[in-house]
Structures are given as C-alpha cells and as structure tokens.
C-alpha cells in the first residue's frame with residue numbers, strides 16, 4: 001500500500017534540488033489564515049488524492065507561505081541556516097528510518113552522532129568522559145539538564161527542600177524559566193546591570209538568599225538571545241565549584257562561538273560546566289531539530305533519565321559498554337537528529353564551520369561599525385557575538401514596527417525590534433554566512449535619518 005512511487009520520488013528530488021540550488025533563497029512574506037484554509041480545504045479526508053497534485057499544491061500554495069529562515073536577509077530571532085550537505089543527508093535519515101534510541105538497535109548511527117558530540121565537547125574543552133545526546137532544541141536541552149541538576153541537588157539536601165532554586169539573570173532564555181516551572185524549581189535572580197552575569201553579583205545574590213543551601217544550580221548564558229552577550233563563565237564556574245552548585249551553560253544560540261578563534265576567549269570557563277547546550281540548528285548549520293546536550297559526568301545524567309520498563313530491559317545491559325542516547329534526556333524515542341550535522345562535519349571539516357561562523361561575526365562587526373558611523377543611530381551595546389542592537393534616536397515602538405513591516409514588504413530583510421532596558425531598539429541577528437555587506441548597507445539606509 002505505502003510502496004515507493006518512483007515518479008513521485010524524482011519529482012520530490014527535483015523540487016528539493018531546485019529549491020536548494022537557488023542563488024539566493026527569496027525571503028517571502030508568510031501567509032494568512034483564510035487564504036491557507038481555502039487552499040487546504042478538502043485535501044485530507046477518507047479518500048486520497050493524486051500525489052502529483054498534492055505535491056504541486058504544496059509547492060504552489062503552502063511552501064511559499066513562509067518567511068524563509070534560510071534567506072540571507074532573515075535577520076530576526078535566531079535563524080536556522082543548514083548547510084546544503086546536511087539538508088541532503090537529512091533525507092537519508094528519513095529514508096532509512098534512522099532513529100537514535102539504543103545501541104542495541106542503531107549502534108552505527110549512535111556512534112556517528114557521538115563523534116559529532118565529541119567534536120563539540122572538544123571545542124568546549126570537556127574531558128574525555130563527557131557525552132550526552134542530541135535533543136530537539138535548546139528548550140528541551142535546558143529542561144533535561146536542569147532535571148539532573150535538581151535531582152542531584154535534592155540528593156545533597158537529603159530531599160529536605162520543597163522548591164530548589166536556580167541562580168540566573170533576567171537575560172537567561174525563557175525556556176529556563178519554563179523548565180523551572182515544570183520541575184518545581186524557583187529562580188534566584190542575579191542582578192546584571194550590563195546584562196551579563198558576573199561572579200560578584202552571583203556571590204551577592206547567594207549571600208542575600210534566605211536559604212542559600214536551597215540553591216542547587218546556576219545557569220549561565222553563553223550568548224543571550226536578545227543581545228548575544230556571554231556571561232562571565234570563568235567567574236561563575238569558580239563560585240559554582242566553591243558552593244557545590246550544578247553549573248549549566250545555555251549556549252543554545254551562542255555556544256557555536258567556541259569554534260571561532262576571534263571570540264573563543266569569551267567562553268573561557270565553559271570547560272568547567274556540568275552541562276552545556278549548543279544548538280547546531282541555530283549557528284552551526286544543521287537542519288532544524290538539533291540541539292547538543294553534553295554532560296561532564298554522563299553516568300550522573302543516566303541515573304536520572306533512564307526509563308525503566310520490562311520491555312526495555314534488553315537495551316539496558318550495564319555490563320556492556322553501550323551508549324543509549326535515550327538515557328541522557330527527557331525522551332525515549334528519538335530521531336537520529338545528530339546525523340545531518342555529523343555528515344556535514346565529516347564532509348566539510350570543522351575548519352569550514354569555523355570559517356562560516358567567523359564570516360557571520362565579521363558581518364555583525366561590519367553592521368555595528370556602520371551604525372556607529374551613522375548620525376542619528378546609536379549602538380546600544382558593543383556586540384560580543386553576532387547580534388547587533390541599535391537605536392534610531394527619537395523612535396518609538398510604532399516607528400520600529402512600521403520600519404520592520406516596510407522592510408519585509410520590500411523584501412529587503414526580515415528584522416524585528418526588541419527591547420533594551422525598557423526601550424525599543426532594532427535587532428539584527430547574523431547566522432547566515434551569505435548575508436552581504438550590501439544587504440546590511442541596504443537595511444541601514446532604510447533606518448538612517
């Protein structure tokens with residue numbers, strides 16, 4: 001019934017190849033609910049349709065209803081710009097139905113995923129025994145790491161704590177707060193006037209806490225989403241070590257910077273982390289659904305995450321040197337989502353990834369310099385990584401909103417304002433190695449007075 005249709009297969013390959021071969025992916029403008037509902041009407045029902053018609057409807061009506069994150073003009077949020085090589089290999093992962101649950105079932109894919117994880121662990125500076133797994137995103141990575149932190153912390157407190165606490169700044173990603181909510185943990189807010197956690201501020205916050213012993217973890221951010229700033233990782237690591245806190249580094253966006261020599265020193269101290277999250281689907285050119293979660297001490301994570309059931313006993317033979325990615329995060333069934341990254345790394349080499357990251361850093365620097373040299377525009381903070389925040393003097397929210405809408409309508413760029421110390425500002429986030437100076441100039445010229 002669900003057999004391969006060779007004609008359809010070639011049509012799909014052809015469509016995908018045409019898309020990937022475009023010199024510049026067009027930005028496009030998204031879609032509207034009513035229009036899409038009308039186009040989709042009747043497509044899914046008891047009876048099927050001619051596959052070529054459905055495919056054609058998809059490519060004509062559905063696929064264009066996006067703002068393309070792989071366009072070099074997409075500078076909002078943190079985009080996903082996968083290498084073409086890794087995208088093609090993603091098709092292999094699907095075609096071969098490769099999951100990444102257990103060594104027993106999929107030893108080869110797990111070994112390859114672990115090779116990619118090891119490359120990241122080496123760049124971070126984690127010891128030889130470090131390891132983990134790929135999860136769906138930074139959010140689930142943060143949740144999984146904090147579950148380990150919580151259980152270890154509770155163990156230390158003999159279970160005598162209602163709601164263990166996590167030290168973090170207001171600039172930590174929203175997923176960390178969400179994870180704390182899920183896990184019954186509470187924040188210990190560390191003030192950060194310059195939006196970076198510092199060791200003295202962490203010490204002061206711990207000193208002022210009513211029950212400092214209830215603080216079980218500290219989350220430092222290596223590349224805040226809003227501004228791309230890196231906390232003082234070495235200083236925070238030192239305090240975490242002294243106080244016996246779990247040290248988690250959220251490098252979902254910025255962690256890829258460990259591969260870039262020009263900014264590597266900002267990450268000093270990351271090698272002391274108990275857990276680190278880096279999303280290759282953000283700044284490391286892997287397709288969506290790929291976040292690396294690494295632990296310094298994987299057995300500690302395994303003790304927390306392993307799901308036990310009679311039907312799973314076969315995959316949990318602890319006498320064997322086997323690695324089940326399912327044991328290291330809140331998941332069981334999982335796609336072998338690290339393989340597209342692995343393939344890209346193996347084909348291009350890590351130097352190519354380094355160069356691609358460096359080119360986005362250079363473009364951010366170029367944008368920052370252009371802003372600084374433009375009367376009426378003010379850089380609101382020096383970029384450390386690839387996010388540039390700036391103000392058009394005198395502008396209100398509505399001005400930024402209409403600027404953003406105009407740029408999208410004119411297909412110049414997708415940029416969104418954000419807020420900085422309560423004020424609206426423009427934000428450009430560079431993760432596409434093919435964003436050009438000319439594109440940046442075009443954007444700046446639309447906001448310069």
Ligand SMILES: Cc1ncc(COP(=O)(O)O)c(C=O)c1O
Pocket residue numbers: 078136137138139140173175221223224225250251252253254279291
């Ligand atoms: C620092 C940071 N942490 C976590 C996340 C959440 O990652 P994801 O969207 O992959 O769940 C993001 C997303 O941008 C982020 O920038």
